[in-house]
Amino acid sequence: MKKLLLLLILSFFSVQSFAGSCPDGSEPVKSISADGSYFVYNCDGGNEQSSSSSSISNSGSSIKAVKYESFVDTETSSSCKDLDKNFYRKSPNKCSIIAVLDTKLKIEVGHWVKNVWQTSGLLIHRVNKNGNLEIVGKAENIQVETNEKTDRPGQMEIATIEVITEELGSNSVQVIKNPIVEIPTSTLRMVLTDVNQDGLTELVIAGMLEDGRSQDSSWREVNFIYDFETESYSKFGKPLYSHDFVAGDLDDDGYDEFIDISWGGSHQGGGVGVCNGKTLECIYQSNPPSLHTSKTSLSVYPNKKGGILFHNCSKGYLDWCWSEVTYINGRIQLKLLDKYISSKKPDKEELFKSWQGWEQKKKGWAVPGYKTSERFKLISESYRSHQFDMDGDGDFDTATWKENQLCKKLASEKVYHRPSQCKPVGEMIFFRNDNGKFTVSDTHEIDPGATTALYNFDINQDGYMDFYAFRDEHHTFECNNQINNIFFGNGDGTFRRPSVKEQSGIFGNYGCEIQSYFFEFEGEAYRAFFTHKYSKGFSGSRAVYVGVEKIGTKAEKAAKAAETDTVDTEQSAEDEIAAFEAELAVELAEEAAKAAETDTVDTEQQSVEDEIAAFEAELAAELGQ
Numbered sequence: 001m002k003k004l005l006l007l008l009i010l011s012f013f014s015v016q017s018f019a020g021s022c023p024d025g026s027e028p029v030k031s032i033s034a035d036g037s038y039f040v041y042n043c044d045g046g047n048e049q050s051s052s053s054s055s056i057s058n059s060g061s062s063i064k065a066v067k068y069e070s071f072v073d074t075e076t077s078s079s080c081k082d083l084d085k086n087f088y089r090k091s092p093n094k095c096s097i098i099a100v101l102d103t104k105l106k107i108e109v110g111h112w113v114k115n116v117w118q119t120s121g122l123l124i125h126r127v128n129k130n131g132n133l134e135i136v137g138k139a140e141n142i143q144v145e146t147n148e149k150t151d152r153p154g155q156m157e158i159a160t161i162e163v164i165t166e167e168l169g170s171n172s173v174q175v176i177k178n179p180i181v182e183i184p185t186s187t188l189r190m191v192l193t194d195v196n197q198d199g200l201t202e203l204v205i206a207g208m209l210e211d212g213r214s215q216d217s218s219w220r221e222v223n224f225i226y227d228f229e230t231e232s233y234s235k236f237g238k239p240l241y242s243h244d245f246v247a248g249d250l251d252d253d254g255y256d257e258f259i260d261i262s263w264g265g266s267h268q269g270g271g272v273g274v275c276n277g278k279t280l281e282c283i284y285q286s287n288p289p290s291l292h293t294s295k296t297s298l299s300v301y302p303n304k305k306g307g308i309l310f311h312n313c314s315k316g317y318l319d320w321c322w323s324e325v326t327y328i329n330g331r332i333q334l335k336l337l338d339k340y341i342s343s344k345k346p347d348k349e350e351l352f353k354s355w356q357g358w359e360q361k362k363k364g365w366a367v368p369g370y371k372t373s374e375r376f377k378l379i380s381e382s383y384r385s386h387q388f389d390m391d392g393d394g395d396f397d398t399a400t401w402k403e404n405q406l407c408k409k410l411a412s413e414k415v416y417h418r419p420s421q422c423k424p425v426g427e428m429i430f431f432r433n434d435n436g437k438f439t440v441s442d443t444h445e446i447d448p449g450a451t452t453a454l455y456n457f458d459i460n461q462d463g464y465m466d467f468y469a470f471r472d473e474h475h476t477f478e479c480n481n482q483i484n485n486i487f488f489g490n491g492d493g494t495f496r497r498p499s500v501k502e503q504s505g506i507f508g509n510y511g512c513e514i515q516s517y518f519f520e521f522e523g524e525a526y527r528a529f530f531t532h533k534y535s536k537g538f539s540g541s542r543a544v545y546v547g548v549e550k551i552g553t554k555a556e557k558a559a560k561a562a563e564t565d566t567v568d569t570e571q572s573a574e575d576e577i578a579a580f581e582a583e584l585a586v587e588l589a590e591e592a593a594k595a596a597e598t599d600t601v602d603t604e605q606q607s608v609e610d611e612i613a614a615f616e617a618e619l620a621a622e623l624g625q
């Protein structure tokens, strides 16, 4: 259990566990002291990025990916109703299980993780060259022991399930193919885009090797492009610890540029790579002064060059910036548009033990009513932001969340144990864009869980854009969780959380769900999800079921209502008398019902009075004794 926690912490939080330790916000470099008795941490690397640029061309060669054959038998293609009934919401939607994913872990990370797909980190859809729907998932099969010093490659698995949607909801949904391929890398950032502008999307993977290996190993890695049609991959860019990775057509030539932002610290650093979308040639520059890694997202202007980059603007995650980005001679230039102060400066310090067992003082704030030795709010970072048009006025607004760690221990304990004694607390913040000035339009408390991406989709199809965090849990402990962080838009930059009842009217809940993703295909709204079949015990297989349901939308209901209206209109005038008679009958029935109701009330009233009288009589009799 500890090991898994370590890995999870590693994957999502290790970066921040060093942040703030060095004056420039970079992580310290570990070395052994002169007498060999203790570790020394040096903050010497943060500013060593070369100001000169270098360019790296794309090799263009394509490598066939290692591929598994079919992993799903026809028996498992079935209706979602076969999943656990306890948590089945009796959704009226059409839903099918299209695959079962079960890939053994190479290295055990905890007793409940039996299958790498339990901790999958991506769920998206694409349309292939035949015009068919493909559901795509990604998981990593960790190849290194926790804290191992190694140069072994990583291993990520991409599952692509091609289905015929006409049969969704039936027991015999047609799965055309379902390969799982292996790519020798590790990543937290991926972009699905049409790299070569041939009308079909590819998966662009920002390689980095923070997959559990020691900090003393290189975490740098090139980037990969996975071609679904040929099941092969190519590489581009130079090895970089790609912490942030965004795509958008900055020069308005139709091809998306990639901004590959390295973690800015010490030996893993390497500045910012800007890769031209057409040539895939990358030019490297040092971090622009106001650009601090993490939380970065990009929106590009429609039919115009440039766009808006949202990012941390100084060390310590205390303020966030919107910058206009221009792309000149292969480099980016940033011009500040607006700034938001997200937190006041931390004014307290406590000793923390990280997943590697290192003890370090960390900054944060006191929790009112407690000594900092008992409760501590540790400064942390949310890592993700998303730009989308939430108020329908054509410009891109921003959503991100503020995340800190609430830590709790006994005053007698010397250090806080980060992995076990802290939990993330968060606040989702929505910013409305008014001509490049950004104002907070709404905030909601959230449980950040395992959020690795933010998505928008009009889930209830009311014309207002909705928003959700992908995904809820690193792994499923219990079965009562489903999309905690889902927000329905009001169309003006404010959002509300739908009730479970409202959610269940739109989409179902099948088994113990791990992650959900909403999308549109051929004009219909769908939800894809990963789930476990069993709600209790998890004694058997931990196979992950992949489902797709057509979601019940307002549009669908409106269409049904319109159909009924049409039928009514088509009724001929000669039916009018019959209708009048029916109406009359209804009125008479209503009157009769009213009369009956009055009778009931009278009867009830009478019986109550009788009871009281009886009770009084009894009482009198008792008193008289």
Ligand SMILES: [Ca+2]
Pocket: 193, 194, 195, 196, 197, 198, 199, 200, 201, 202
């Ligand atoms: Ca393409």
Ligand SMILES: [Ca+2]
Pocket: 248, 249, 250, 251, 252, 253, 254, 255, 256, 257, 277, 278
């Ligand atoms: Ca371009």
Ligand SMILES: [Ca+2]
Pocket: 388, 389, 390, 391, 392, 393, 394, 395, 396, 397, 433
């Ligand atoms: Ca807008």
Ligand SMILES: [Ca+2]
Pocket: 457, 458, 459, 460, 461, 462, 463, 464, 465, 466, 488, 489
């Ligand atoms: Ca909506």
